[in-house]
Amino acid sequence: MEIIGYVASACIGISLGLIGSGGSILTVPVLVYLFHVEPTLATAYSLFIVGSTALVGGIQSSLQHRVDLRTALVFSIPSFIAVFITRRFLVPYIPHELFSIGSLLVTKDIAIMVFFAFIMMVVAIGMIRSQRETPSSGQDMAYNYPLIVLEGFVVGILTGLVGAGGGFLIIPALVLLSHLPMKKAVGTSLLIIAAKSLIGFLGDIGSGQHIDFVFLISISIIAITGLFVGSFLSKFIHGHSLKTAFGWFVLVMGVYIVLRETVFLP
Structure with missing residues (x-):
């Protein structure tokens, strides 16, 4: 299973490079189901892996002028x-044990x-x-600052709870509230994900959990390699197609996790 886990780790980077998100959606299940990391610790590991990979992608996007720094700053501070x-x-x-539904004991890990x-x-x-169509890069962009700040705060809480970089929430906010074109939203999302994920990981270092940095760095290097592959592939795919494919991918993964945790118990 570990070999499959390393292959899936490359897919984490490919997802981030291709659609600016999905890395954490893959990372938590990969760590839990393939590397057998307990879910609470997996959310901490996810922050480091996704954060370090997204940082490389964010720098790459900045060099390609595909990052809106003003939006990134407004979104990031509350996050x-x-x-x-x-x-x-x-x-x-x-608490570890929350409540019971029939014969199913809902623990902290299952709830997460x-x-x-x-x-x-x-x-x-x-x-x-x-x-909704996003404006072309030549049009003026209307920024809804109060909603962007609120979204940043909400995404920050969710990131902290489930260890997700939050790109699957950040990208809709950037597209719908800041009216960024999809591919610019991807680059901006990577920079935001990197900053808040790594800051969130600092909170785990101070919580007393044992962190296996050799394992984390190994997975991160594989994911970063995948990121460059995803960035290359994104040049050949239209932004609207990325948006739709991304939505279906997230939906399928969400349904799988619910079934895995509540129906097909190990």
Whole structure:
């Protein structure tokens, strides 16, 4: 299973390079189901792997002028605060056993995975159904600052809870609230994901969890290699096609995780 896990790790980077997101959607299941990392620790590992990979992608996108720094800054500040507080002060105090539904005992780990999947499915449906056209790069962009700040704070909390970089929430916000073209939203998303994921990981270092940095760096190097492959492939795919394909991908993964955690128990 570990060999499959390393192959899937490359797909984490390919996903980030291709659509600016999906890395964390793959990372948490890969760590939990293929490397057998317990879910709470997997969310911490995910922050490092996705954050370091997205950082490389964000720098690459900046050099290609595919990052809106103003939007990234407005979105990132409330997100930084929310993700650090959540990882440092909220997650460690969630009880291991939450409640029971019939014969199913809902633990902290199951709740994290199912909540993660639910958020994925809601966002995926919104991306699939949205037909709104984004303006061309030559048009003026209307920024809805209050909503961007609110979205940044909400994404920060969700990032802290489930260890997701949040690109599957950031990209819709950038497209719909900042009116960024899809491919520019991808580059901006990578920069935001990198910053808040790595800051969130700092909260885990201070929480006393044992961190296997050799494992983390190994997976991150593989994912970064995949990122360059994804970036190359993105040159040949239209932004609208990326948006639709991304939505379907997230939806399928969300349904799988719910079934895996609540029906097809190991």
